[in-house]
Amino acid sequence: MVLKVSTLVDGTALLESRDQLKVRVVSVISEGLFREQTEEYQKSVLPDGIPIFGLTAGLPQTLRGLVGAKGKTWGLNHFGYSAPAKVLDEKFGYTPENVYQEVKKYLSA
Numbered sequence: 127m128v129l130k131v132s133t134l135v136d137g138t139a140l141l142e143s144r145d146q147l148k149v150r151v152v153s154v155i156s157e158g159l160f161r162e163q164t165e166e167y168q169k170s171v172l173p174d175g176i177p178i179f180g181l182t183a184g185l186p187q188t189l190r191g192l193v194g195a196k197g198k199t200w201g202l203n204h205f206g207y208s209a210p211a212k213v214l215d216e217k218f219g220y221t222p223e224n225v226y227q228e229v230k231k232y233l234s235a
Contacts, residue, residue: 137226141229184202
């Protein structure tokens with residue numbers, strides 16, 4: 127299952143419009159390749175001192191190294207389902223509204 131970046135973008139658009147939050151969407155396709163970049167580049171993409179919410183259609187622990195100790199990850203704890211991506215997105219809660227709600231929970235914690 128591949129999570130569409132548009133789901134995240136649409137969810138963050140809700141954060142911006144409903145709550146006037148400034149949001150940056152970053153797509154890190156490969157943590158290994160990202161880690162091969164200079165530290166300066168990594169910090170420019172994922173700066174220290176800001177909340178980082180990692181969303182994946184895979185196991186959430188794969189993003190823990192990127193979001194840091196104070197970050198939050200959200201993903202699946204299972205695998206093996208087969209269906210069109212739109213069906214799986216809905217079934218597993220990968221909708222703009224759910225992204226909005228999960229980020230709001232993280233920011234209020």
